[in-house]
Amino acid sequence: MAANRQGRHIETTLVHGVAAAGGYGGATLPPVTLSAAFEHASAEAMEAAFAGDEEAPVYSRLQNPTVEALERRISEACGAAGTVAVASGMTAISLGLLTVLQAGSEIVASPYLFGGTYTLLDRVLGELGITVRFADPREPAQAEALIGARTRAVFLEAIANPAMVVPDFRAWSRLCDAHGLPLLLDATLLTPYLYDREALRADVVFFSTSKFLAGPASTIGGLIVDTGRFPWHEREGFGLDDFRRAGQGAYLAKLRKRQMAAVGPCLSPMNAFLVLTGLETLPLRLERQCENARAAASVLREHPRVETVLFPGLPDHPAHALSQAQFKGRFGSVLSFTLADKGACFRFLNACRLIGRVTNLGDTRTLALHPASTIYATFWKHEQEQVGVTENMIRLSLGIEHPTDILDDLQRALDAA
Numbered sequence: 362m363a364a365n366r367q368g369r370h371i372e373t374t375l376v377h378g379v380a381a382a383g384g385y386g387g388a389t390l391p392p393v394t395l396s397a398a399f400e401h402a403s404a405e406a407m408e409a410a411f412a413g414d415e416e417a418p419v420y421s422r423l424q425n426p427t428v429e430a431l432e433r434r435i436s437e438a439c440g441a442a443g444t445v446a447v448a449s450g451m452t453a454i455s456l457g458l459l460t461v462l463q464a465g466s467e468i469v470a471s472p473y474l475f476g477g478t479y480t481l482l483d484r485v486l487g488e489l490g491i492t493v494r495f496a497d498p499r500e501p502a503q504a505e506a507l508i509g510a511r512t513r514a515v516f517l518e519a520i521a522n523p524a525m526v527v528p529d530f531r532a533w534s535r536l537c538d539a540h541g542l543p544l545l546l547d548a549t550l551l552t553p554y555l556y557d558r559e560a561l562r563a564d565v566v567f568f569s570t571s572k573f574l575a576g577p578a579s580t581i582g583g584l585i586v587d588t589g590r591f592p593w594h595e596r597e598g599f600g601l602d603d604f605r606r607a608g609q610g611a612y613l614a615k616l617r618k619r620q621m622a623a624v625g626p627c628l629s630p631m632n633a634f635l636v637l638t639g640l641e642t643l644p645l646r647l648e649r650q651c652e653n654a655r656a657a658a659s660v661l662r663e664h665p666r667v668e669t670v671l672f673p674g675l676p677d678h679p680a681h682a683l684s685q686a687q688f689k690g691r692f693g694s695v696l697s698f699t700l701a702d703k704g705a706c707f708r709f710l711n712a713c714r715l716i717g718r719v720t721n722l723g724d725t726r727t728l729a730l731h732p733a734s735t736i737y738a739t740f741w742k743h744e745q746e747q748v749g750v751t752e753n754m755i756r757l758s759l760g761i762e763h764p765t766d767i768l769d770d771l772q773r774a775l776d777a778a
């Protein structure tokens with residue numbers, strides 16, 4: 362893959378960062394700074410730290426050296442202006458949206474969303490007086506009619522979970538640029554490794570670190586990445602007036618110093634350490650997971666019990682070429698497929714021996730679930746339809762096991778479906 366803006370390949374940046382080593386007394390990994398608070402040399406230094414005039418941590422709800430090491434590594438890997446790490450992927454999206462939306466604001470969003478995000482937009486923000494206008498991500502031209510004077514942002518998933526719908530990001534970013542709106546993107550299924558800054562042209566990117574990054578899914582966490590494209594300090598209407606002196610960094614300054622400070626969902630330093638160490642092997646794992654997904658998709662499409670396979674890596678997926686161009690020639694490691702009905706899905710799941718019945722994705726283990734009876738169980742039928750979930754759908758997330766073992770289990774469970 363191509364070198365990033367620092368002139369290094371992302372595989373190297375994820376291991377070393379861009380700064381020279383030796384900052385931690387020669388240790389190759391940063392220490393885990395398990396301290397809630399930090400002492401200052403004088404009252405003046407304390408005042409300067411609180412004012413942000415001096416770079417010194419004051420309290421771990423706002424800033425912590427280990428969390429900061431993770432934030433810096435992610436910014437370097439993504440070629441981004443800045444990153445804030447928080448307690449979960451949902452925290453990242455919630456704080457990311459609450460930083461630019463107020464009562465009366467509107468947001469244009471794809472309805473093809475992870476269940477938690479749909480509930481956040483439709484219910485939680487709805488109860489705060491914020492309106493979501495759902496637009497088909499495959500039809501950016503139709504979304505233009507939904508943009509009005511109160512619209513503050515556009516929100517999309519890079520590869521929609523679990524519908525596997527892929528937007529054309531060039532078209533969406535043109536639309537956003539034309540209306541002076543930031544494009545907010547949940548790129549969890551891509552991870553920083555498959556995230557391509559130039560192809561996706563997003564202004565804010567969210568990752569759930571609960572998937573992929575730490576490796577064996579040991580922790581929950583989330584990231585908000587400001588890619589540096591959007592001139593926050595030059596724009597009105599986002600509630601950033603108190604943070605303009607941070608320049609382009611006004612968005613993350615408000616997010617950290619107001620939203621995160623007041624709501625409080627910071628990332629634990631221990632979890633930051635686990636994500637930081639996991640990042641070093643992310644490219645190796647993801648390459649294997651993407652290959653395993655391609656192999657699984659081939660088996661699924663040949664099996665007589667399988668009705669449809671939703672995976673952008675299949676040449677007849679409507680967004681195959683688009684995905685190839687946008688995701689560094691890869692297609693991710695998650696796919697969905699449909700069987701005859703719910704009964705067949707349950708027979709499939711109950712016959713799995715290696716594949717885990719687990720509500721997660723991006724683990725080193727291969728995992729499957731029935732979205733309609735789990736993540737989307739509380740959704741009304743029409744809402745399930747809107748997010749692209751059907752009663753006969755299984756979501757499969759491929760791990761790093763040997764492909765033969767995964768495919769054997771898949772074949773056997775399908776035979777039993």
Ligand SMILES: Cc1ncc(COP(=O)(O)O)c(C=O)c1O
Nearest residue numbers: 449450451475522549569571582
């Ligand atoms: C696409 C996507 N975004 C966000 C999230 C939320 O992340 P977390 O579980 O870390 O809150 C998930 C969780 O499954 C997800 O699949």
